[in-house]
Amino acid sequence: MVHIPNQQPAQRSVPTSADVARLAGVSRATVSYVLNNTSAVRISEPTRRRVHDAARELGYVPHAAARSLRAGHSRMVLMPTSEIPMGLLFSTFFNELQWALSRLDYTVVQYASLGMTGEDAARAWAELRPVAVLAPDASALGPRGVTVLKRSGAKAVFTLGPQRVEGAHALLMDGRRVGRAAALHFLARGRRRIGAIVPTEAGLEMFWQPRVAGLRETVEATGTHGATVTELSLGYSEESAARLAARWRDLGVDAVFAYNDEYAMLLMRALQDEGIDVPGDTAVIGSDDLMLGRLLRPRLSTVRIDLPSGRSLAELVDRVVRDPGAEPEVHDVLGADVVHRESS
Amino acid sequence: MVHIPNQQPAQRSVPTSADVARLAGVSRATVSYVLNNTSAVRISEPTRRRVHDAARELGYVPHAAARSLRAGHSRMVLMPTSEIPMGLLFSTFFNELQWALSRLDYTVVQYASLGMTGEDAARAWAELRPVAVLAPDASALGPRGVTVLKRSGAKAVFTLGPQRVEGAHALLMDGRRVGRAAALHFLARGRRRIGAIVPTEAGLEMFWQPRVAGLRETVEATGTHGATVTELSLGYSEESAARLAARWRDLGVDAVFAYNDEYAMLLMRALQDEGIDVPGDTAVIGSDDLMLGRLLRPRLSTVRIDLPSGRSLAELVDRVVRDPGAEPEVHDVLGADVVHRESS
Incomplete structure (x- = not known):
């Protein structure tokens, strides 16, 4: 057979x-x-x-992996993602940055770090062997995280946010400028007893803390007689806003910086429902210049935040990748201007 | 010497x-x-x-790359990012999904595809050798894209959106349900001449087209006497809204589905500025159930969109990765219910 x-x-x-x-x-x-x-x-x-x-x-x-093993590095730019939903301003900025990087032949990959910080996060990112990393939270990365990334072959490590970290280039977004702009606006209009909204939602500290600090520093630095800053907690809900508005008259504030436009809209509605005149009794200002703020009556005043063009940042990343030994650079990239409408 | x-x-x-x-x-x-x-x-x-x-x-x-070269695959789940900023609803959903996948020991990476479609996009993604891909736009991927991904070793290819594509599992998000819910709401309240806002902004077609189609199909299917649907273009600016409001009385619509809450808020303000009573003259409904819609007077009615839990989707992805030969599954994952407030 x-x-x-x-x-x-x-x-x-x-x-x-x-x-x-x-x-x-x-x-x-x-x-x-x-x-x-x-x-x-x-x-x-x-x-x-x-x-x-x-x-x-x-x-x-x-296989990108095989290629980067041979070359010793990749063309990957890794950006850790944050769990905080990005507003329109940052979405637009990141889209522009991604396009500009892709035109320079980089691949942009966002990585969900999900609570990992410091060396743990850096090690997880390093496993993908990115040639550059743009990290939004310098304090979570830390200098040891930067070292891990560099030793794994990253030629450019940038932080993008309110803080610097040793060894990394910094695209400094100094949120204190937002608070400073609001403070100068109120003081110039004769407001003295200034409230500062502190959102109770977790994860927003890195945004509100510098804004409130900038507000406070500016009020103190000008030495305006009788000027005070009072922090006021507010959750992003109608109930929380109604509770705050109900005790508003006892607070004795004549102006309030409301963290951003969304919290400002929420608070302004609650104040109006409580019979408090805006801006007569209390001036209200937000930040971010959302279009929806213009639809309210009175129209919401706001601090407009300016970010650099994605293209200029992409060129900076590329320059550092080509010259990885250069000293860490610090670029101050956040501008803040008051858009004065009717609520202040 | x-x-x-x-x-x-x-x-x-x-x-x-x-x-x-x-x-x-x-x-x-x-x-x-x-x-x-x-x-x-x-x-x-x-x-x-x-x-x-x-x-x-x-x-x-x-080196993750080296590891995946040895193992023949990675634990990477790749999600192409869209250039359209995600609303809070989708951000929350994606965060939950990312957490749930990371608990199942997957690494989630978002990839900026930036205008690449079909095989080009699939080849770029395939270079990273993901074990699973969750693609938001089935029509841009196409059946050939799915083939490229599978041949590169992806064990699970899912689409997440309004369309299906041959060879991939579908998490079907049928936006027609949103339009259908709005249509039934209007018809039940005796409205007959229904306007449908069509945003002029590029890239939103994949969202508004199914919504308007669902509205139209439902009005036609019910055979309500005299019921019509009129498409109305609107850009996301006060000028565009004022122009549309100025010719509103000539349009003869008594109800309008405004694509989403942001466009609804913009339109409602312009109608009120034009002296048109909402909901007396025209009923207005948005979608997405944004908190800000509750701050307007009248309070904005909306279609609330329900998405499945990130955890159940993560488990589905994991099941398919373990059994890659299984027939493509279709899961209908989008729910839509009217939240009736004061504007309709």
Whole structure:
């Protein structure tokens, strides 16, 4: 009896560069040169075409990982994502930055760090071998995190936020400027007893703390007679706003910086429902210049925040990647101006 | 003369597992077993400790890429990011999903595709060798994109949005339900001449088209005598809203579905400024149930959108990764209910 081997259905496996080489009748090195567009090696056009055809036929995709293992680094820019939903201002800025980086041939990847901080977070990011990291929270990264990233081959580590960290370039977003702009606006209009809304929602500390600090510092620095700053807690709900409005007259504030436009809109409505005149009894100012603030009556005054163009930041990242030994740079990138409407 | 070689400053190079092996006095294989927590091989506690200490001292981080090259796949779940800023609803949903996936030991990475579609986008994603992909736009991915991803080793390809694509699992978010809910609400209240706001901003088609289609289909299906649907363009600016409001009386609509709450707030303000009574002359409804809609007078009616829990979706992803040969599943995941307030 003749033994006929079982015809197993072919196991559908992921095609490798060896498969491409076999089909194209060339070496694996040639496949690598062609698909990675290596200019150092001259390869004839027909061979190039044969490799591309074979790759297409097999559905072969080069492995970014393998490529970065060979090159020692990638073109990946890693940005840890925050769990705080980004407003329109930051979404627009990040979109622009991503486009600009992709035009410079970087791949932008956002990484969900989910509560990891410092070295733990840095190690998780480093596993992907990014060539650059843009971290939003310097305090969570820490100098040891920066070291981990650099030792894993990251050529540029930037922080993007209110704080600096040793060893990293800083795109400093100094939220104190927002509070300072609001304070100067109120003081110039004769307001003296200034409230500062502190949102009770977790995770917003890194935003409100510098704003309130800037407000307080400015009031103290001007030495205006009788000027005070009172912190007032507010949760983002109608109930919380109604509770705060109910004891408003006892607080004796004649102006309030409401953290941002959303909290300002919430508070202004509650004050009006309580019969408190805005801006007669209390001037209200928000920040972020949301379009919706213009729809209220009175129209909401706000502090407009200006961010740099994504393109200029992308060029900065690229420059540092090309010159990784340079001293850490600090760029002050946040502007703040009052848009005076009717509520203040 | 004695030649003294230049003392070059040591080139600070990225530490490798070979460096760790040398310092710990073990083989590279042992380093790999220890740092990848391979349970198949028994390694003594002191050896384990020696490897961990050496890795820490050198600042060595395993290369996710190298690990996935060995394993043939990663634990990476890749989600292409959209350029449209996500509302609070989707941000919350994605945060929950990311947490739930990370608890199942996946790493979630968002990838900026930036205008790439189909095979191009899929090839770019495939280079990172994700084990699963959650793509928000099925039509941009296409069946060939799904094939590229699967051939590169992705075990689970999901689409998350209004459309399906051959070969992928679908988490179907049928926006027609939003329009249907609004239509039934208006018809039940005797409104017949229904306007549907069409935002002029680019990139929103995938959201508004199904909503308007659902509105229209429902009005036609009920066969209500004299009921009509009129599409009305509106840009997200006060000028655009004022222009639309100025010709409102000529349009003869007695109800309007305003795409979402932000457009609804903008339109309602412009209608009120034009002396049109809401809801007397025109009923207005938005969607998304933003908190700010409750601050207006009249309070804005809205269609509340319900998404599934991130945890249940994470479990679904994990199940498919473990059983990649299973037939594509379709899950209808979007719920829509009217929250009736004062504007309708």
